Every structure is written in C-alpha cells, then in structure tokens.
Amino acid sequence: MSITVSNLTKLYGEQRAVDDLSFTARPGEVLGFLGPNGAGKTTTMKILTCYLSQSSGTAEVCGYNVETDSLEVRKRVGYLPEHNPLYPDMYVREYLAFAAATHRISRPRERIAELIELTGLGREANKQISALSKGYRQRVGLAQALLHDPQVLILDEPTSGLDPNQLAEIRRLIQELGKEKTVVFSTHIMQEVQAICDRVIIIDRGKVVADDPIDRLQRRLSGSRSLLVQFDRQVEADKLLRIKGVDQVVPTKELHSYRLLLSAGSDPRPEVFHFAVDNNLVLLGLNVEALSVEEVFRALTAAG
Template identity: 85%
Template sequence: MSVTVTNLTKLYGEQRAVDDISFTARSGEVLGFLGPNGAGKTTTMKILTCYLSQSSGTAEVCGHSVETDSLAVRKLVGYLPEHNPLYPDMYVREYLQFAASTHGIRQPRTRMAELIDLTGLGREANKPIGALSKGYRQRVGLAQALLHDPEVLILDEPTSGLDPNQLAEIRSLIQQLGKEKTVIFSTHIMQEVQAICDRVIIIDRGKVVADDPIERLQRRLSGSSSLLVQFDREVDSNKLLRISGVDKVTSGKAKNTYRLLLKPGTDPRAEVFRFAVANDLVLLGLSMESLSVEEVFRALTAAG
C-alpha cells in the first residue's frame, strides 16, 4: 500500500500550481505534507483523490493510476478535505448511513457503530450536523473518510477547530491509523507535525523543497541548529547578527533571551562569550538547541 507521485505538474494557464514534484508515501507511516498558502498542497491532494486531473506526470495509489483507473483509486482512498463538505440538515447517523450506502458497505450499522465509537461521536450521533461544533463536524468528516476502511487516508487540515482534549484524541487516532495505513496529513500546526508525523514533505511555490524525517531535516538545514543565549540586559539584535556564523536573530520567551539561528556547520559559542565580555554583559545562559519544525519551515519557504 503506497502512493507514488512522479514528475507531477498541474498548470492553470501559465501558472504552475504543482511543478514537477515526485515523492512516495509508504504504508505504516504518517507523512506530513506542509507548505504556505498557495504552495500546491491541496491541488496535489485533489489530484491524488481524482478530484482534479494533472497536466503531466503520474500519480498512483496502490499501483492504480489516478488518470486511467480512477474508480479503483476512489475505493482505496479516504479523503477529508480542508473545507469539510457535510449536509447540515442531516443527522449524524443519517449522514453516515448515506455515506455507507454510496460505498456499498455490508452491515453498515455495525461499521457505523465502530466509527462513532472510534471518533468519539457517541453523544452527538443523534444530533443534526448543523448543530455540532466545528470540532465535532471534523470528527464526522473523519468518520466518513474511514467508513469503507480505505488503505490510504488523505487528510487536509483534519484537526482544524478541535479543542485541546479533542486534539489529543484525534492525534492519537491518526497515529494509530498510520501503523496500518498510508496517511498523508496536511496541517499548519507545527507542534502537530512533531507529535504525529514520521516524515515531512515541504512544498513551496509548487516544488518539493524538503523530504525527510523530522530529525534529519533539522540536521540537514543547520549542523548546529540554533543557539539560545540570555544576557543580564537587553541587547541590540543587529549586533548579534554581526557574530560570525549567525544567520538570524529572534527574541526568546524569557527576558533578554535571544535565539540565534546558525549557518550550517558553525558553532559561535566562543565568539558569543567574547561578545559578552567586550560589551560588559553578563552571560546568564548559553545552550544549543535543535531547530523546531516551525523554524525549519520558515527557513525553507522564505521568499527569496
């Protein structure tokens, strides 16, 4: 069970929404699919689910082409789009019954009961969808995507609108599903990527700019990652930028704390110490840190 994309391109007139991208999503992993707005994520997902056709290149789901064997692909894929399309006048059970009938599911009541329990919809199952909170509507969409027990799950912002308790439950569910299915998971919440995903693809302006496990991605971008420093008083960030090896300076959470993003392969700790001495500063803290996924994402998708 896998998804294979090879030289995939989607054109809208002269605009390349997806520009010659290639990647593989494997069974037993949760693949994080990240990118700024307009990067091409949703377009790629719509091609994989047969909602859009590509301009060139190929995409296969479990060996079936989205272009020439779309009916087989649709049977294998569960899809939760970013804007969850539901019927607000239908009751939750009624909607799931309708969705089950479109898939021709045998014993739909049994399967519906399993999904209602799995997604935590028990207390809401007899309510109209329009009366549910956004978080519970997301759960209904996820239950619908799972009804036919698909081999591949494509989830576009599935945790949007969930409260912290719901978020933890759905994260756990996605991780559990990722052990036996191929899961492609799009989100803008960077902590979520670190909590759920085994591997990350970052797409920017239609091109894949990174495809790595999170730890390797952090190491690849910067050998030393970042340096967190704290002084006894406020320091001009422009002065810190002049330290050899420092690529960017951001403010830390604590008072008079600064995070120095480093150029690959550099370690300016000794120079930071000399900077403190030269400027009559007391150095209260100095520690190396791994780049967060958010910092990696910003570095790789910065306009240039």
C-alpha cells in the same frame, strides 16, 4: 509503495500550483505534507483523490493510476478535504448511513457504530450536523473517510478548529491509523507535524524543499544556524551554494541580501569572505543567526 508521485505538475493558466513534484508515501507511516498557504498541498491532494487532473506527470495510489484507474483509486482512498463538505440538514447517523450506502458497505450499522466509537462521536450521534461544533464536524468527516476501511487516508488540515482535548484525541487516532495505513496529513503548522508524523515533506510554490523522517528533520533543524550576508550587487544563488558548509540559499527582502542555511557544525564565514574577494564583491554584512524550527521553516518557504 502506496503512493508514488513522479514529476507532477498542475497549471492554472501560466501559474504552476504544483511544479514537477515527486515523492512516495509508504504503508505504516504518517507523512506530513507541510507548507505555507498556497504552496500546492491541497491541489496535490485533490489530484491524488481524483478530484482534479494533473497537467503532466503521473500519480499512482496502491498501484493504480489516478487518471486511467480513478474508480479503483477512489475505492482505496479515504479523504477529508480542507473544507469538510457535510450535509448540515442530515443527522450524524443518517449521514454516515448515506455515505456507507455509496460505498456499498456490508453490515453498515455495525460499521457505523464502530466508527462512532472510534472517532468519539457517541454523545453527538443523534444530533443534526448543523448543531455540531466545528470540532465534531471534523470528526464526522473523519468517520466518513474511514467508513470503507481504505488503505490510504488523505487528510487536509484535519485538526483545524479543534479544542486542546479534541486535538489530543484526533492526534492519537491518526497515529494509530498510521500503523496500518498510509496516511498523508496536510498542515502548515510545524508543531502538528512533530506531534503526529513519521516523515515530513515541506513544499513551497509547488516544489519540494525538504523530505526527511521527522527525527532526522528535527536533528537537522535543532540548533540550526544561518549566515545573513549582504553584497553590493546581486549574486547568483547557485554560486553561493558552492561554498562549503552552505546547504541552502534563500534571498531576503533586503537588497542583495541572502540567508545561507548551514550544515551542522560548519562556519563558512572565511569562505564567504574569500568568495567576495574572488568575485570582486563588496561584503556589506555578515551576521550569524541561530534559527528555531519555525524560523527554519520560514526560511525554507521564504518568498524571496
């Protein structure tokens, strides 16, 4: 396994930015790291790249512990942060030469030329970084992350600011890189994950709420339905989860109202009715909803 995360937690005071997170990422796959803003994606990536230390739990990259073997981890990881930290006064080739020197890359000119070609920077290679569009700055950041030919590539919102043509090119590049490297690709856009990733992890408030290969997730979400139920008083979500055919329970903003995500082909409306009777509840509403992929994502990451 190239990345193994076990019970990872990061606290900021009493706030849990990452909450007992566990997952693996393997060579030869692009792992989509999906979640709303503030879900803990960037914090997790900063821990994996040794920019932050965790409060508890462990994380290993290529068999090296991010706390005790941070230099070994850094040698094997290429990182494109969400806010691409370039030197705007430098020229593209100059900046890549500087980055190559920090990695002590042999034959840096050849490697830089190779990365300029790979990332489509040819026409911009002699420009000052401050003169580049956001899309081309993203390409410079990606070239920098790839310079030392890392085994693991961690990309935080790498397609942000790209126009449709640039987006298609960067998608193809990431897919090609994923054939031989472990790629962790962070985004909050479901369409990006469907276009690029082999497997997806959805996190919300620091916790994993879904972990599936992309094709299985698509089958799971395609044509998904939910029941929107409302009772006369509060009900514990764990009790609703015991109803056959209910996969997940998400409280809504309506008083004593819950969205029940359903297993494929299930219709637990009779069971919900009997649940209400058995628990002396008044059933105020029971409505079937058909969910799109985006609606399921919102349901999985609902604030409650």
